[in-house]
Amino acid sequence: MEVVCSVCGVKRASVYQRHSGLKLCGDCLYGDVKARVLNQMSRYSMILPWERVLVGLSGGKDSFVLLNILAELHSPSRLVGLMIEEGIYGYNRDEVLEYMRSVCRDVGVECIKTSLKRELGYTVDDYMKHQLSSGREYIASACTYCGIARRRILNSYARMLGLDKVATGHNLDDEVQTYVINIMRGDFMRLLQLHPLSSVHSSKLVKRVKPLRMVYEYETTMLAYTMGYRFQEAECPYISTRPTLRVKVREMLISLEMRRPGAQLRFLEFIDTVLGTAVGTGVFKSVELPHCRQCGEPTSPNRDLCKFCELIDRMKMAQWLEISDQ
Numbered sequence: 001m002e003v004v005c006s007v008c009g010v011k012r013a014s015v016y017q018r019h020s021g022l023k024l025c026g027d028c029l030y031g032d033v034k035a036r037v038l039n040q041m042s043r044y045s046m047i048l049p050w051e052r053v054l055v056g057l058s059g060g061k062d063s064f065v066l067l068n069i070l071a072e073l074h075s076p077s078r079l080v081g082l083m084i085e086e087g088i089y090g091y092n093r094d095e096v097l098e099y100m101r102s103v104c105r106d107v108g109v110e111c112i113k114t115s116l117k118r119e120l121g122y123t124v125d126d127y128m129k130h131q132l133s134s135g136r137e138y139i140a141s142a143c144t145y146c147g148i149a150r151r152r153i154l155n156s157y158a159r160m161l162g163l164d165k166v167a168t169g170h171n172l173d174d175e176v177q178t179y180v181i182n183i184m185r186g187d188f189m190r191l192l193q194l195h196p197l198s199s200v201h202s203s204k205l206v207k208r209v210k211p212l213r214m215v216y217e218y219e220t221t222m223l224a225y226t227m228g229y230r231f232q233e234a235e236c237p238y239i240s241t242r243p244t245l246r247v248k249v250r251e252m253l254i255s256l257e258m259r260r261p262g263a264q265l266r267f268l269e270f271i272d273t274v275l276g277t278a279v280g281t282g283v284f285k286s287v288e289l290p291h292c293r294q295c296g297e298p299t300s301p302n303r304d305l306c307k308f309c310e311l312i313d314r315m316k317m318a319q320w321l322e323i324s325d326q
Helices: 027-043 061-073 094-107 116-120 124-133 142-162 172-185 188-194 217-226 237-241 247-258 263-280 307-324
Strands: 015-016 022-024 053-057 080-084 110-116 165-166 207-209
Touching: 015 217, 022 027, 022 124, 027 061, 027 307, 053 142, 061 080, 061 094, 061 217, 080 116, 080 142, 094 110, 094 116, 094 172, 110 116, 110 142, 116 142, 124 142, 124 307, 142 165, 142 207, 142 237, 142 263, 142 307, 172 217, 172 247, 172 263, 188 263, 247 263
Parallel strands: 053 080, 053 165, 080 110, 165 207
Antiparallel strands: 015 022
16 A cells, blocks of 8 residues: 655655654655755854855765755855865766766756865875875774865865855764764864854854754655665775774664664754853854964864874875885
């Protein structure tokens, strides 16, 4: 027997929304997700009508959904998509990037393509090659380097183009994982910085926003499928070969969510409320981040060398040791 959508009562349901108990058709799922995105954008003034926004396009399902929803909620002429090729053998494919370029054309959004190699000189594979071949203690994961490098490029392009915000496709699962990791590390300032109302502590930084932060990953997956997204078959090889703390936290949260549907949603709503009070006091509002002595970009408090330059310096040292041993 065909199951009918719990909302419209007409179309066939294709998704079971675990946290609400609703059975939704593709159109009603899209409406529900778009409403949550609009709520976040309005509640936290994420993107104002006159602002120009750089949209990070990884080629994955989340950035696909984000691009399509933002093109409806915001003027496409005020959006610029940026695709960054990481340089991971067997994972980055030209057809995926070309597909995202065609999606941008369809929704009327300008699209730019670049790469870690072009902008920073080293791909993810380059970084891992020298890390693993040095025989020294493992220092940082591929995900760490990739994340730091991508954020730097997104910020640089937004600043260069004179844009007001950077929008990324981080979903609810991503956001909760990041909060849990920083709670485990006891990093209160970074927790505050994750809040949507947090301030930017350097004139060189462009404010980043995450409109999908209240949308589950399974929802973006199903929504992308119903919208005709071409899923990439290959997964990043470093996820399975070099699992990080984030991967372990992700597995734990998935297990918890299966037993308690809606747990991550309630957690983020609670954290937003608690941290919102602290952000409102302006406890870190006057903090001005120092600049890296090597590249001139903002770095963390009490550091004169940014994390990116630290990683590159260590990689160069590993590269030098590799050559000297030959």
